[in-house]
Amino acid sequence: MPEGDAVHRAASSLQVLAGQRVEVETPHPRAATKGLVDRLDGRRLESVEAVGKNLLLRFEGGLVLRSHLRMSGRWRVEQRGARRSGRPWLVLRGDEHEAVLWNGPVLELARDGGRLAHLGPDILARPPDFDAMLARLRAERQQRAVGDALLDQRLVAGIGNMWKAEALWQSRLSPWRVLADVPDDKLRETLDVAHRLMQGRLDGVRPLHHVYRRVGRACRRCGGVIRSYPQGEHARMAYWCPGCQKGGRQPGS
Numbered sequence: 001m002p003e004g005d006a007v008h009r010a011a012s013s014l015q016v017l018a019g020q021r022v023e024v025e026t027p028h029p030r031a032a033t034k035g036l037v038d039r040l041d042g043r044r045l046e047s048v049e050a051v052g053k054n055l056l057l058r059f060e061g062g063l064v065l066r067s068h069l070r071m072s073g074r075w076r077v078e079q080r081g082a083r084r085s086g087r088p089w090l091v092l093r094g095d096e097h098e099a100v101l102w103n104g105p106v107l108e109l110a111r112d113g114g115r116l117a118h119l120g121p122d123i124l125a126r127p128p129d130f131d132a133m134l135a136r137l138r139a140e141r142q143q144r145a146v147g148d149a150l151l152d153q154r155l156v157a158g159i160g161n162m163w164k165a166e167a168l169w170q171s172r173l174s175p176w177r178v179l180a181d182v183p184d185d186k187l188r189e190t191l192d193v194a195h196r197l198m199q200g201r202l203d204g205v206r207p208l209h210h211v212y213r214r215v216g217r218a219c220r221r222c223g224g225v226i227r228s229y230p231q232g233e234h235a236r237m238a239y240w241c242p243g244c245q246k247g248g249r250q251p252g253s
């Protein structure tokens, strides 16, 4: 699954088109129904920005195109007129380059300040706004488990399931503890760890997993046996070490 860092890489490669008027095509039939060519063709692409796992393309006239890659979406930047087979969702053609979106399951056009305002602060901002994240986490229902809350894009944008699991392990915080039971400095530490792990990945550091997909194996810190269990309304898989991430209502105990 493309995590926040893949979206940030796409945003930086699309910068070659920023400031240019673009020709817009939607070769894929599912994208063609969205009316994007009518509304975007010939407009100037003002900026491209990653916010959490969303790529936001701002066009002149206050139009914002949101692309979320889900499991399979990919952006590619190629030389203008490059040959390709297949039908991409979207082609944005500038003077010398074109950006091509393959399998773009989420593609929606909004007015600036629309739905996107609901996204929380970006974990990969430089620097991230930890105060604002903390404020949103504290405004949330405090009986919600921290492992679930960290994946809520309205509270903090961009933390994927893998990074959530690894950041909680690093800061010795059980995903099952409820927000009310986690002090501010511990939340801040976990957010900071998530930011540094994800930024490291962007900078080319190969991630070493301590709990993610290590179920049944020994914790490298305490020797405990790593567990997993679905968590939250979307049943995302939580991974944790019961030995050094104690507390909360842990399933099966």
Ligand SMILES: [Zn+2]
Residues within 6 Å of the ligand: 219, 220, 221, 222, 223, 224, 241, 242, 243, 244, 245
């Ligand atoms: Zn452990």
